[in-house]
Amino acid sequence: MTVEPFEKVVAEHGPVVLRVCRAMLGPVDADDAWSETFLAAMRRYPDLHPGSNVRGWLVTIAHRKAIDQIRRRHRAPRPAGDLPETTALDVMPEPPDEHLRSALAALTDQQRWAIVAHHLAGLPYAEVGRLLDISETAARRSAADGIAKLRTTYLIPAPTRGTDR
Amino acid sequence: MNITTDTDAANRLFIDDLATALPETSTDDLARLSDRLSAAADRHHLLDVSYRSVDSPLGPLLVAATSAGLVRVAFEREDHEAVLAGLAASISPRILRSGRRTDVVAGQLDEYFAGRRRTFDLTIDLRLVSGFRRTVISHLRDIAYGATATYAGVAAATGNPKAVRAVGSACSHNPVPLVIPCHRVVRSDGGVGQYLGGVEAKTSLLAMEAAA
Numbered sequence: 001m002t003v004e005p006f007e008k009v010v011a012e013h014g015p016v017v018l019r020v021c022r023a024m025l026g027p028v029d030a031d032d033a034w035s036e037t038f039l040a041a042m043r044r045y046p047d048l049h050p051g052s053n054v055r056g057w058l059v060t061i062a063h064r065k066a067i068d069q070i071r072r073r074h075r076a077p078r079p080a081g082d083l084p085e086t087t088a089l090d091v092m093p094e095p096p097d098e099h100l101r102s103a104l105a106a107l108t109d110q111q112r113w114a115i116v117a118h119h120l121a122g123l124p125y126a127e128v129g130r131l132l133d134i135s136e137t138a139a140r141r142s143a144a145d146g147i148a149k150l151r152t153t154y155l156i157p158a159p160t161r162g163t164d165r
Numbered sequence: 166m167n168i169t170t171d172t173d174a175a176n177r178l179f180i181d182d183l184a185t186a187l188p189e190t191s192t193d194d195l196a197r198l199s200d201r202l203s204a205a206a207d208r209h210h211l212l213d214v215s216y217r218s219v220d221s222p223l224g225p226l227l228v229a230a231t232s233a234g235l236v237r238v239a240f241e242r243e244d245h246e247a248v249l250a251g252l253a254a255s256i257s258p259r260i261l262r263s264g265r266r267t268d269v270v271a272g273q274l275d276e277y278f279a280g281r282r283r284t285f286d287l288t289i290d291l292r293l294v295s296g297f298r299r300t301v302i303s304h305l306r307d308i309a310y311g312a313t314a315t316y317a318g319v320a321a322a323t324g325n326p327k328a329v330r331a332v333g334s335a336c337s338h339n340p341v342p343l344v345i346p347c348h349r350v351v352r353s354d355g356g357v358g359q360y361l362g363g364v365e366a367k368t369s370l371l372a373m374e375a376a377a
Contacts, residue, residue, distance in 0.1 A: 005214075005253045005260035010199060018190045018198070031198060038202050042211050042259055100183070119180050120187075147176050150183070 003050070006042055013055050014038075016121050017062045023120055024066040024104060024112075029073065033065040040065070059121040060131050063113050070105065103154035110134075111146030118143050203263035213257035216249065217267040219274050223366045226274065226343075230266035231256065234288030238270075238341045240362040255293065274343065280377050283310035285344045293340040297328070301335035308349040311374045315353045337361055343370075 017037055021030035040061055048057070104112050110132060117128045118139070129139035206212040214236065216229040227239040227248055236256070239248040253260055264271075269287070276282035291299055300323050308314050316336075320328045336347040342361050348370045352358045360367035 003253055003258040005249045006258055007261050010202065014195050014198065015190045018194065019187060023187055034198055035201055035205060039205050039209065039211070042206055046258055119183065147179060151179055
């Protein structure tokens with residue numbers, strides 16, 4: 001039972017990890033979270049149990065790193081004279097994915113994680129539940145509750161519906 | 166029942182739209198992030214093996230290095246994927262494609278094939294070979310550019326004149342061919358002998374060095 005070179009792990013799962021990071025963070029923070037995810041994974045990679053679900057493992061780390069980034073950003077001191085974030089949100093037009101990020105941020109950790117892991121990373125509910133230490137049914141319910149809440153808080157931008165061109 | 170189904174359908178539509186609302190991940194983004202990762206991994210002493218491919222007149226070569234030095238040069242016929250899997254098993258799976266440590270090797274190989282370099286100035290990590298094989302391979306470094314030695318001669322030089330076959334076997338397990346010139350070891354009867362990169366490659370290397 002040999003372990004694949006880490007380069008193959010990055011090539012195979014790099015895109016989905018970036019997708020998860022970008023759903024939760026802006027471009028710069030997403031890059032940082034992606035790097036931190038793979039660096040942490042590389043550190044532990046030789047001890048990874050053979051036969052582990054590598055994608056689930058990486059997406060779990062990515063989700064945690066993204067939450068770390070969000071908390072760090074809220075804690076980070078802002079330069080004097082800079083507009084407070086809430087004012088900026090009110091005044092400036094935001095890119096569509098910024099709305100998605102704030103809508104996702106408003107969910108519970110479990111709901112957000114279930115949506116990210118199942119709908120963005122493609123993990124089956126059984127795996128999502130296993131990683132969260134909850135049942136498959138509970139994982140499915142968390143994702144459904146999260147989607148229901150997102151539908152009330154997040155308006156999908158018109159051009160992405162693809163019917164107006 | 167109908168209400169549930171409608172909700173499911175609406176949710177599915179919403180989920181599809183959700184996916185398209187996210188920015189695409191491009192190969193450029195991933196290449197940039199991979200470079201960044203190998204730099205950070207190196208800084209944190211997590212990059213156990215870095216490798217790259219080098220174009221050569223003998224076909225693409227795989228060049229791999231540890232923090233101790235050049236650890237492997239592999240010909241295409243050895244199957245680079247298999248070689249990398251072997252390094253993951255024998256050294257560490259913390260392997261990334263990166264020019265760190267390997268660009269300097271690529272540069273010297275380019276110069277060698279262009280006829281502008283006769284000796285390699287590289288640190289070599291011989292951890293993949295041990296015992297008599299390692300002794301033999303270390304001896305091969307003394308065979309000068311354009312010169313040749315015989316398997317019997319190398320056996321004698323290592324103090325084991327009867328170990329001619331073992332010398333041949335050691336040469337065929339040289340982890341860093343070209344840089345440690347096992348191609349300069351030929352048969353006593355004038356035959357070229359075997360080579361990891363193929364007999365044709367060995368013949369052309371000897372011809373190239375003789376003409377320089």
